[in-house]
Amino acid sequence: MVHFYLHSDSDIPASRQLFDQIRFAIASRQYAPGDRLPSTRQLAMQTGLHRNTISKVYQQLEEIGLVVSQAGSGIYVRPQGNQITPQQQSPIATQYPQAHQTVHECIENLMTQGCSLAQAKELFLAEIDWRLRCSAKVVVTTPSRDVGAGELIVQELEQYLGIPVDLSTLESLSSRLEEDSSVTVVTSRYFLPEAEAIACNFSVRVIPVDIQDYAQELEIIKNLPNNSCLGVVSLSPGILKVVEVIVNSLRGEEIYSISCLVTDTQKLQATVSSAHTIISDRASYHTVKAAIAQLQDDLIRIPKLIESQNYIGTASVNLLKRELGLI
Numbered sequence: 001m002v003h004f005y006l007h008s009d010s011d012i013p014a015s016r017q018l019f020d021q022i023r024f025a026i027a028s029r030q031y032a033p034g035d036r037l038p039s040t041r042q043l044a045m046q047t048g049l050h051r052n053t054i055s056k057v058y059q060q061l062e063e064i065g066l067v068v069s070q071a072g073s074g075i076y077v078r079p080q081g082n083q084i085t086p087q088q089q090s091p092i093a094t095q096y097p098q099a100h101q102t103v104h105e106c107i108e109n110l111m112t113q114g115c116s117l118a119q120a121k122e123l124f125l126a127e128i129d130w131r132l133r134c135s136a137k138v139v140v141t142t143p144s145r146d147v148g149a150g151e152l153i154v155q156e157l158e159q160y161l162g163i164p165v166d167l168s169t170l171e172s173l174s175s176r177l178e179e180d181s182s183v184t185v186v187t188s189r190y191f192l193p194e195a196e197a198i199a200c201n202f203s204v205r206v207i208p209v210d211i212q213d214y215a216q217e218l219e220i221i222k223n224l225p226n227n228s229c230l231g232v233v234s235l236s237p238g239i240l241k242v243v244e245v246i247v248n249s250l251r252g253e254e255i256y257s258i259s260c261l262v263t264d265t266q267k268l269q270a271t272v273s274s275a276h277t278i279i280s281d282r283a284s285y286h287t288v289k290a291a292i293a294q295l296q297d298d299l300i301r302i303p304k305l306i307e308s309q310n311y312i313g314t315a316s317v318n319l320l321k322r323e324l325g326l327i
Contacts, residue, residue, distance in 0.1 A: 001038055002030050006047050014049055019057050026066055026077055034104065036097070037067065037075040073097070137166070137183040138324070139176060141195050144169040148235030148261070149188060152283055152311040153209065157186065160317045161326060170194050177202040184324065190238065207323055210316040217279055217308055221250055224277060230257040231275030231303065233268065233284045237261060239311075262287050269295060275303045282307055 004021045006014045025031050040051040040058070047054075058075050061067045068078045110120045138157065142150035150167045157165045168176040170191065177183070181202040187195045189208045199206045224230060232243045240259040247257045260271045262284035271278065272291050280288045285307040296302060321327045 001042070001046075004043070004047055006049070014047070015053050015057055018043070018047060018049065018054070019060055022057065022061060023066060031077050032104075032108065033077050033079045035077045036073075036101070037077065039074060137180070138163065139166045139168050139173075139183045139185050141168050141170050141173050141185055141187050142191055143194070144171050146236055146238040149190075149238050149311075151235050152281060153186065153188065155283055156310065156312050156317075157320075160312075161321065161324070163326075170198065173198045174201070177204055186320070207320060209320060210313045212308070212310045212313050214308065217306070218246070218250070220277070220279070220306065221247060221255075224251070224255050226254045228255050228276045229274050230255055231260065231271040231278035232257065233260045233262050233271065233278060233280040233288050235262055235281060235283050239281070272303060273299060276301070277304045277306065279306045279308060281311060282309060 002025050004018055006017050008014070010017065022031075022037070031037060037058070038046070040054040043049065043054045044051045058067060058069070062069055062075075066078055067075050069075050107117075107120050110123065111117070115123070138161070140150050140153045140157065142153070147167070147169055150169070154165045154167045165186075166176075173185070173195070177185075177199065181204050183204060185195055185199050185204055185206045186209060187206060188211060192206065192208045195206045221230065230247065232240060232247075234240055234243075240261065244257065244259055247255070258267075258271045258275060260267045262268065262280075268288065268291050272288070272295055278288060285305070288305060292299075292302065292305060318327070
């Protein structure tokens with residue numbers, strides 16, 4: 001924000017000093033056409049003038065045609081000639097005033113570097129066009145040691161994004177990007193550095209997704225009776241390792257836990273036979289349910305089966321949608 005300095009000992013009234021300084025700031029393009037001027041509150045804090053006095057200064061500036069007042073929005077530098085401000089031109093600018101300011105500053109920065117408006121437009125459109133092309137192709141990547149996590153991400157993204165999503169291990173990601181680099185790579189934050197190290201060679205962006213906080217499941221674990229047996233079944237060995245640590249941190253030796261990959265049929269049957277409660281990711285739920293049904297005649301007790309609804313956090317999905325231009 002431009003700083004204005006008022007001298008109380010001057011023969012020139014403070015309101016006139018402010019008027020002339022704002023007028024100079026506009027003339028010298030410290031405030032460009034379409035820029036929003038400071039609020040009366042901001043200027044009152046900076047100059048010590050009463051807000052009513054500042055309002056009168058703005059009114060004088062509007063009377064001579066330098067600024068325009070927009071109800072509920074603020075005071076803006078009047079466009080040059082018949083130029084229309086972005087706020088008047090598009091309701092999006094009013095809806096996202098900070099975004100408009102960011103775009104404005106970016107264009108001003110490009111012009112100071114020597115770009116013409118036509119070149120700036122070309123740069124913006126090229127970047128937007130590239131992102132739109134990439135948004136149509138999403139590639140999820142995880143290391144082969146935890147390809148199950150990738151499968152979970154793919155299943156949920158296809159459901160929430162409504163577009164096809166490919167899966168590539170980190171080990172094969174370079175080959176995948178050599179074939180087509182007009183893609184957006186998505187991965188868990190656990191694997192973000194590895195994915196970025198590969199994608200940077202192809203100028204491909206990598207977007208991380210945050211996993212669910214599992215607050216509901218953690219609360220269940222906290223409330224399990226002592227000496228009970230907890231089974232955890234998942235597609236992802238990485239999830240199982242994390243769960244082992246968390247369960248031990250929460251309950252220590254108060255409960256016994258069994259971690260099982262859903263693809264390990266023998267261990268899955270042992271888990272169903274031993275556990276009082278089983279927590280399963282969504283992708284494994286029906287397989288666990290079928291195993292319980294198959295063994296129920298031989299079970300002393302039927303384990304309580306709980307399905308975790310999501311692997312990816314809802315907020316993270318919404319951010320990804322915005323990044324991909326889907327909302």
